[in-house]
Amino acid sequence: MRFQVTRALDAIEFRMRTDPLLTGAVVDIAEAVHLPGPDGRPANLLRLGFVIDAISRHLSDESVAVYAIGNRGVLADTDLTSNERMALRRWSDDGLIEILPAGAPVLSRVCEVAWNLGLPVITSRQLAGFPGGKLVPAPAAGSITLVEVGTVHPPQRLPVLSRLWRCPVPACPSYSQTGQQAPPQLTGAGVPVCPRHGERLGDAGPRPAAVAIALRVDGLAKYRFPLVAGISLVIGRAPDGPGAIVLGPHLTSHIAPRVSRSHLRMELRDGAVVVTDISTNGSLLNLCSERGAQPKVEAMTRGTPVTLGEWDAVELAEGVEVARADRFHGVRSETEASSVMQDAPTIAMRLPKL
């Protein structure tokens, strides 16, 4: 049983991120671990798995992560086992979750992150003054489902989000390296501070533009990766070299041979995704005027770059598409997303009437 719990926690850990390109919703850790459960315990870290499964199904996306926030109180919550508290501490040290100082108001930070990144909050609580969207957990057979309330707005284009930041606390898990950083906390005066340490952040230069790209197979997002301005990527079944994005492991043996070893080059230019077919198998463009519209299909010309429109996707083989990750959302798949809880002990898995 302990082994199964460890496996399930590993699967959950893989879907905990504070990188804005990888996350699809924001959640208060304390609320999630205290969701009602069938195991008789008041809290269980595995219940974060229910939340991840629910957002996967809601978005038809097995690759999306959850931005989870707590304060130091959750690290001392004796409703959790010492192993679970240790896992949370490790996730915090690795920057996978965001832990605020003891007593810090978690919900206001949850709302700040959600609003700035254009994400919904998963909660059944009232969010006074929050203008964004919520996903309210509701019981479903053996799991939970999410009910949309309100409207999720697009990400904010605050100048603070176009810079990289450095925390004066050495080895701060949130603001000590470059790459995709969590949005800073802003004081009432608009000064960026580290949410973990309360320290004023130093400006570490411009943040390169980046978008998340998703691989979708039969309507289900299987994998996502960042496309950063100035870095050209080669995606395919098994490309080599720098910038290689290997899709093979995410494809069935039936479809994989139809995707070329090196199939498509992708770049981000002036905020737009530019794609060039470099395959021997050919690619199609699925051109969409709006979310979920019936696509107009065009064949790509090998070697000729094409700038994708907002809702366009490239079809590498039948049912195998790549496009901006957020553009796939709202388009439900017939295929059910797989569960992070498949290795969990049965007693923790069977959920609960809320």
Ligand SMILES: [Zn+2]
């Ligand atoms: Zn810090």
